[in-house]
Amino acid sequence: MANVFIFPTTSLILSDLVARFGHTPLSAAMQIREIVQTPGLESPPLQITPEDPKKGLRWAAVEVPAGVRGRMSLYGPLLDRAEAAIIVNNADFSFGCMGCARTNELLMFLIRKKGIPVLDLEYPANEEEGVEFVAAIKRFLDSLPGGRA
Amino acid sequence: MTRVRIAQLSCGPEYSGVQKEINDAAAAVDAEIFFPDLKLADIRQSFSEFGLDVRSPDLKLAIARAKALVEGRVEADAVFIATCFRCAEAAIVRNELRRFIHEKSRLPVVSYSFTERTTSGTLLTRMEALTTIARRRALLAREVQEGITMGVDSGSSTTKAVVMKDNRIIGTGWLPTTGVIESAENAVSEALSAAGISRDEIQAIGTTGYGRFLVGEHLKADLIQEELTVNSKGAVFLADSQHGPSTVIDIGGMDNKAISVQDGIPGTFTMGGICAGASGRFLEMTAKRLGVDITELGPLAMKGLSQKVPMNSYCIVFGTQSLVNALAAGSTPEDVAAAACHSVAEQVFEQQLQEVDIKEPVIMVGGTSLIQGLVRAMGDLLQTPITVPPYSQYIGAVGSALLASGFIRRE
Numbered sequence: 001m002a003n004v005f006i007f008p009t010t011s012l013i014l015s016d017l018v019a020r021f022g023h024t025p026l027s028a029a030m031q032i033r034e035i036v037q038t039p040g041l042e043s044p045p046l047q048i049t050p051e052d053p054k055k056g057l058r059w060a061a062v063e064v065p066a067g068v069r070g071r072m073s074l075y076g077p078l079l080d081r082a083e084a085a086i087i088v089n090n091a092d093f094s095f096g097c098m099g100c101a102r103t104n105e106l107l108m109f110l111i112r113k114k115g116i117p118v119l120d121l122e123y124p125a126n127e128e129e130g131v132e133f134v135a136a137i138k139r140f141l142d143s144l145p146g147g148r149a
Numbered sequence: 150m151t152r153v154r155i156a157q158l159s160c161g162p163e164y165s166g167v168q169k170e171i172n173d174a175a176a177a178v179d180a181e182i183f184f185p186d187l188k189l190a191d192i193r194q195s196f197s198e199f200g201l202d203v204r205s206p207d208l209k210l211a212i213a214r215a216k217a218l219v220e221g222r223v224e225a226d227a228v229f230i231a232t233c234f235r236c237a238e239a240a241i242v243r244n245e246l247r248r249f250i251h252e253k254s255r256l257p258v259v260s261y262s263f264t265e266r267t268t269s270g271t272l273l274t275r276m277e278a279l280t281t282i283a284r285r286r287a288l289l290a291r292e293v294q295e296g297i298t299m300g301v302d303s304g305s306s307t308t309k310a311v312v313m314k315d316n317r318i319i320g321t322g323w324l325p326t327t328g329v330i331e332s333a334e335n336a337v338s339e340a341l342s343a344a345g346i347s348r349d350e351i352q353a354i355g356t357t358g359y360g361r362f363l364v365g366e367h368l369k370a371d372l373i374q375e376e377l378t379v380n381s382k383g384a385v386f387l388a389d390s391q392h393g394p395s396t397v398i399d400i401g402g403m404d405n406k407a408i409s410v411q412d413g414i415p416g417t418f419t420m421g422g423i424c425a426g427a428s429g430r431f432l433e434m435t436a437k438r439l440g441v442d443i444t445e446l447g448p449l450a451m452k453g454l455s456q457k458v459p460m461n462s463y464c465i466v467f468g469t470q471s472l473v474n475a476l477a478a479g480s481t482p483e484d485v486a487a488a489a490c491h492s493v494a495e496q497v498f499e500q501q502l503q504e505v506d507i508k509e510p511v512i513m514v515g516g517t518s519l520i521q522g523l524v525r526a527m528g529d530l531l532q533t534p535i536t537v538p539p540y541s542q543y544i545g546a547v548g549s550a551l552l553a554s555g556f557i558r559r560e
Contacts, residue, residue, distance in 0.1 A: 050165070053164075053166060066165035067160065068233070070166060099161075100164075
């Protein structure tokens with residue numbers, strides 16, 4: 001079983017596919033749940049405090065906007081644990097949406113720099129592409145350590 | 150009092166840990182922040198129609214929300230635009246949305262670029278101004294001062310008091326701010342003495358400035374109001390420009406204000422955001438270093454050429470260093486004074502005036518408007534004549550006295 005980073009990290013469909021094919025999805029929902037369930041923090045809506053952008057300094061320098069560093073404090077720890085990644089490019093908003101393009105660029109770079117297996121996909125435009133999209137994800141997940149292949 | 154609903158258009162505050170600060174600042178002035186709800190299809194259509202093809206989805210959402218507000222699909226009393234400091238993409242969107250909302254609606258709007266260090270205290274005056282415009286449009290429409298009223302402006306550097314009677318200023322007081330209440334008391338006594346009337350004859354009092362709450366409580370003021378709306382009213386009243394557009398620039402001791410005004414009511418405004426090298430405090434330090442009184446700095450600067458001395462630091466420490474270096478290299482006090490004025494004007498121009506739409510007449514107010522060299526430098530940069538109305542240094546006190554007359558009880 002492998003830890004699979006997904007992009008967009010907010011995608012419930014991707015998260016479900018990874019879990020369904022026997023691996024652990026690394027998604028925003030998990031990170032946010034952990035922060036929300038940690039007692040003592042009270043900055044709604046994501047329970048992020050001004051301390052979090054400082055934690056983000058591990059992945060982005062101080063001149064990088066606070067919003068990018070705050071986001072990296074959420075996604076950075078996921079990247080650290082990632083053993084593989086699935087990236088869906090140009091996804092529809094309803095599939096999963098990451099609000100900041102600069103954070104997304106940094107995430108893409110860090111994933112590739114890590115040297116882990118990466119599946120790069122375009123978001124499907126029709127049913128036929130949709131079927132191939134799911135099949136490609138299945139093949140990739142099966143090929144990972146602990147996969148079904 | 151009804152709660153003012155402020156629509157937030159933003160990218161990043163929740164991830165920067167400052168959303169709570171924004172909410173707290175709004176709550177402190179009995180307002181609430183809300184995020185306009187939209188359908189997914191509307192979002193796609195709206196940003197595509199707006200024509201600004203940004204990459205960040207949160208900015209696309211902000212654009213769609215702005216369109217919904219302007220088109221009346223979502224109701225709000227005011228708009229707060231917030232994006233990350235140092236994000237170029239967001240800065241473009243922030244400016245264009247502010248301009249779009251200002252031009253296409255009557256909603257007051259303020260924009261702000263935050264860091265994780267932004268606090269509710271920093272945002273309070275801006276939120277207060279937004280709610281005042283939304284809540285007190287009728288009061289802000291007042292153009293004539295009636296009865297006998299007093300205005301007190303408790304600023305970071307100086308405290309000013311003005312007594313007005315039947316639309317005329319009849320007494321003024323101006324003192325450096327030391328103890329907030331003591332300075333206010335002394336300025337009030339000075340103004341009353343100059344006006345030749347007793348305190349009992351004052352029918353209504355208004356306070357503004359940093360010490361407005363403390364002084365307002367002490368004087369039992371009828372009106373306690375932030376300086377953005379009050380200064381706008383004072384400026385257009387004194388410049389006899391109560392109708393149509395105008396731009397008010399106030400370079401203060403601690404922060405600067407640039408306000409785009411329509412019919413005496415602020416539409417968009419910026420406040421502070423830059424360092425002390427671009428404030429009145431830097432000009433005070435320059436005067437001190439040149440060994441002249443602050444009142445002599447303006448005439449001195451008028452005789453100098455700013456181009457002869459390199460000076461353009463945002464930081465008061467480095468600015469002073471440039472000043473000392475220039476004097477040591479043989480520059481004349483006149484050229485140094487002119488360079489200091491140009492430096493302050495240039496930084497306000499570059500950092501703040503880009504955030505408001507400059508419309509004539511441009512009115513400079515506050516104590517620094519008496520420094521002719523600074524006014525000339527600003528006029529050169531804006532390529533437009535600058536109006537400095539009489540009593541411009543008393544602007545907040547005049548605005549307060551004018552608006553306070555709306556509180557006189559009719560027998």
